Amino acid sequence: MDSKYDDCSNVSNKQRSGRQRRNLETNMVVWLVVNGNNMHNEFRETINFHEIFDDINECIDYVTHCQSEKIFFILSESVYDAIVPVIHNLAQIHAIYILAENKTLEYPVEQYAKVRGIYNTVHNVHEAIAQEVAVFAGIKDFTISCMPASSSDSISLSNRLEASFMYFQLLIDVLLSINVGNAKQDMINKCRQQYDGNEVQLKTIDDFEKSYTFNTAIQWYTSDTFIYRILNKALRVQDIDTLFKIRFFIKDLHLQLEKLYENDEKKQSGTLVVYRGQLLAADEFEKIRQNIGGFLSINSFMSTTDDRNLALIYSGYGLQRPSNESILFEMTVDQEKCQRPFHHIRALSNFVNENEILFSMGMVCRIQSIEEIAGVWHIRLTSNDENDEDLRKLRLHIRQELYDTTDMTPFGQLLSKMGEYDKLVQFYLLMLAEISDDNEKLIMFHSHLGATYNDLRRYEEALIHLKKVTELEAQENSMSCAETFANIGIVYHSMENYPEAMTYMLKAQDIVENHCPQYEAKLSIMYNNIGTVFCQMNDLSNAYLYYEKSLAIKKKILPLNHPSFASTCNNLAEISFKRGDYEDALRQFLEVLDIDLRTLPPYHISLANTYHNIGFTQMEQKNYAQALENITKALDIAKKSNHPDMHEYQKLIDTIASEMIIK
Structure with missing residues (x-):
């Protein structure tokens, strides 16, 4: 059973089956090799990334984890029965091609619709894949998030839908505001590694390096080249x-559109109606259908046309059901008040016949209506301007909840609230690389990394970053210094080095009490965490004393429904548990659960910890049925992020099952 800190989060990283190469594009070829077949270089002209396997189980494991790719799967006739029934219904499997010396193999066409056919040469397989890729090349990636219309009283970033919706809006702000630095050369170097051996793409990369300028961003984006495919996948x-x-x-692409939008003398007042034909995964379409009247955020640059019939061609006319739905978006745009720049780019595009109107990323639209006509879903949208009252309330609440520190942390705070801790580590490391000469921000991001690595159970890395902060601190008795000592203490506590943990936490307490007494909220957190260490050292009297000191400050400065009360209630419950008062412990853990359910996303790891504590207490009461129910809930949440605690939860479930059998 774990005590709770007032500021905690957890994360894990999921890795694929031993193959660490990353595919920067969406399409990939997977080939299950039998009898010495080899991948021909001609495939890379069509799809750059490929993996070759000679072991069926390793191959299945790999494709199962490739959940963000579109896989073109090639296999030999001899392994058809062993692998097609297993992989066919995976969403990431786009098409299957069977390589056989003759075409005598029979298979149920209706059951295995993704099987494109049987081919007697590798060249024939490549031709079939090239034709399929060409068909879908015009159907551009389209990334969305939805949010229902909300009253201001119900808006909360603890709601995962709303947090996910705002995630991209903040990401745009970050990407457009930070310095470019050496990003172009870094990207070119990364692309050369990705396309090593692909002479066609390497030549295009060379051309890009030599000729690319700010004014050619639209031209490059509308070309079917590496830059377009990598951007949309990312x-x-x-x-x-x-x-x-x-x-x-x-x-560059955003600013070029912005410049063209502002300088467009032909831009008219009133509304513009544009269209976009699109295949959408069935689950993505369902999100839209469930949110009529709500908001749709388009999380990519959006290509549209004013030619309705042309857009319909790209919808697919319902031929990809049931996995994909055919969509025709009809968007009405207020040309003067649109909150994202757009421009008719026919003169700049490589596809002059499409009469393309390109919108910058992050368009937010209101979903007005949805209607099915001849197998195509017609979705009517209106672009929202800053006068939209619901959107204004949402953005105001976001500012209040996230923008309470420096201008570089709101995005990190949002990632933390969403439980996206792998992205959080990436973000902080990237920020450190960008601000090597800014001491204040170096301190901030090293501190955040230390706390996040602690939650990842990567304690040595956490200590490296936190002790780096102590080297950078300019004032010895500052609040910042106290917080760093407190965070180091938390890491040592996690490592079960309680004497070192207590040393650092008491240093922090001394600084705040004697030099920064105005920081009552911070002192409350420190009291809570010192109590936690005393509890682990089995000094329950001092633990209870410090928890009570923490609770007294919280009652003084916080509303009674504040989520911070959960940590102290949890820790008081643990003292009751250690004293053997399981009834009182369970009562308090249930109070913690009530707070968690109101303030945390449904799959936050802290919620798993609370279910675990409830179940563990019920185990001691020999209430095995309810204990099994609650620890199973903890396991389900932990599995969502592949959190290491899931192994402990599974062991407890096995123990409970054994006790129930004996009983």
Whole structure:
């Protein structure tokens, strides 16, 4: 059972089955090799990234974890029965191609619709894949998030829908505001590694390096080249590392559209109606259908046309059901008040016949209506301007909840609230690389990294960053110095080095009490955490004393429904547990659960910890049925992020099951 700190978060990183190469594009080829077949170089002209396997189990494990790719799968006839039934219904499997010396193999076409056919040469397989890729090339990546219309009273970033919706809005602010630095060369170097051996793409990269300028961003974006494919994949999967490397291009493309929008003498008052045909995954479409009247955020640059019939062609006319739905977006735009720049780019585009109108990323629209006509869903949108009252309330609340520190941390705070801790580490490391000469921000990001690594159970890395902060601190008895000592104490506590933890925490307490007494909220947190260390050292009297001191300050300065009360209630419950008063412990843990359910996203790891504590207490009461129910809930949450505590939860479930059998 774990005590709770007032400021905690957890994360884990999921890795694929031993193959660490990253695909920067969406499409990839997976080939299950039998009898010495080899991948031909001609495939890389169509799809750059490929993986070759000779072991069925390793292959299945790999494709199962490739959840952000579109896989074109090639296999030999001899392994058809072993692998097609297993992989066919995976969303990431786009098409399957069977390589056989003859075409005698029979398969149920209706059951295995993704099987494109049987081919007797590798060249024939490549031709089929090239044709399929060409068909879908015009259907551009389209990344969205939805949010229902909300009253101001119900807005909260603890609601995962709302947090996810605002995530991209803040990401745009970060990408457009930070310095470009060496991003262009970093991206070019990364692309050369990705396309090593692909002579066609390497030549394009060379051309890009030599000829690219700010004024050619639109031209490059509308070309079917590496820069377009990498950008849209990174936006779709929210790849922070790649987005930061490609930020120079994102910034140029946005600013070029902004300049064209502002200087457009032909821009008219009134409204403009544009269209976009699109295949959407069935689950993505369902999000839109469930939010009529709410908001749709378009999390990529958006290509549209004023030619309705042309847009319909790209909808697919319902032929990709049930996995994909055909969509025709019809968007009405107030040309003078649109909150994102746009421009008719026919004169700049490589596709002059499409009469393309390109919008910058982050458009927010109101979902007005949805209607199915001849197999195509017609979705009517209106672009929202700053006068939209619901959107204004949401943005105001975001500012109040996130923008209470320096201008570089709101995005990090949002990631933390969403439980996106892997992205949080990426963000902080990238920020450190950008601000090597800013001492104040170096301190801030080293501190955040130390706290996050502690939650990741990567304690040595946490100590490296936090002790770096002590070297950078200019004032010995400042509040910042006290917080650093307190955070080092937390890490030593996590490492079960309680004497060192107490040493650092008492240093922090001394600084605040004697030099910074005005920081009552910070002192309350420190009292709570010192109590936690005393509790672990089995000094329950001192633990209870410090928890009570923490609670007294919270009652003085916080509203009674504040989520911070959960940590202290949890820790008082643990003292009751250690004293053997399981009934009182359970009562207090249930109070913690009530607070957590109102203030945390449904899969936050702190909620798992609370379910675990409730279940563990019920185990001691020999109430095994309810204990099993609550620890199973903890396990389900931990599995969502592959959190290491899931192994402990599984062991407890096995123990409970054994006790129930014996009983």
